[in-house]
Amino acid sequence: MSGISIFGFLIAIGFFLITAVIKILREYERAVIFTLGRVGRRSAGPGIVILIPVIQQMRKVDMRTFVHDVPTQDVISRDNVSVKVNAVIYYRVVDAVRAVVQVENYMAATSQLAQTTLRSVLGKHDLDEMLQERDKLNKDIQEILDQQTESWGIKVSNVEIKHVDVDPSMIRAIAKQAEAERERRAKVILADGEQQAATKLAEAAEILASSKGAMELRYLNSLQEIAGDRTNTIVFPFNIQDAADMLRRS
Incomplete structure (x- = not known):
């Protein structure tokens, strides 16, 4: 019985070491590897990634396009009309190393930046422009977000304003x-x-x-x-x- 127990223990240790050392990344995943706390210049993957236990640690990053709904924002237009606006943004990670190192949480940071940019850009336009020049506003917001998130390794590919809702009293x-x-x-x-x-x-x-x-x-x-x-x-x-x-x- 003791021999079987030792053999089982060794198998468990071996399985643990294999799972700790060998990582498999899918096609849309990349790995940011830290060696003694220092990050490499490039990400690893896809495929098999071999790590040195204790010395190396890995952070996985999803490289697919994310679709994020920007919560409804209260905006006051240039002609002093109060409106509620929401939008959707499409973005993806293009540099996994910068997305991990340059910002604590790139998803939360991109979401917060999208909200403030939406209010800032729309507040400089009249209500008529919000309703009639939506394509131009989408492009302006996308360019600003893309420029701001470039240092994080994020690419904002598209922004779409979904709804511009006006208060009923204001409509009258x-x-x-x-x-x-x-x-x-x-x-x-x-x-x-x-x-x-x-x-x-x-x-x-x-x-x-x-x-x-x-x-x-x-x-x-x-x-x-x-x-x-x-x-x-x-x-x-x-x-x-x-x-x-x-x-x-x-």
Whole structure:
């Protein structure tokens, strides 16, 4: 029995040593190896990684793209409209060594940075820009995040703003503002039309006043229009000065 116990003990020790020394990494995993506390320049893997017990330690890093939902943020736009915005970011580790050494928790750090960047960028734009220029805002946020996380060995590949929610009371105020703006534009268009009509009438009056023949032609046209109406009485407009001249000649 003692021989069997010793043999089993040796098998257990051997299995422990094998699992401690030999590590198998999947295709999407990399290993950051510390030797006596110092990290190597490059990560190891995928495949089999052999470690020296006690002397070496390993940290595994997932190199796949992570999808992170940014919690809903309260944002005040440049035109003082309070909105609630949430987004999703796509990022992955491109340098496993820096992701482990340069930041304590790259996932939490990226999440916090995404929240502050979202509020900062959107706060510089009006509500209309948030709703109409979403692609541009996505690109701006992505570029800022990518630049900030580069030193951590993180690549932010995409940012998508999911929802921009406005308070119902603010929606009513915006609707009233839009209605007032439409009325203002209609009044401006009407005033422009009246101004153009008045200008044309003034030009026509000036032309008629400068040409006696044109005035007489207009006079005859007016008589023709009056004669076309079904009425028993026709009033002939007549120039007083012309009537006085006719009386003197008679």
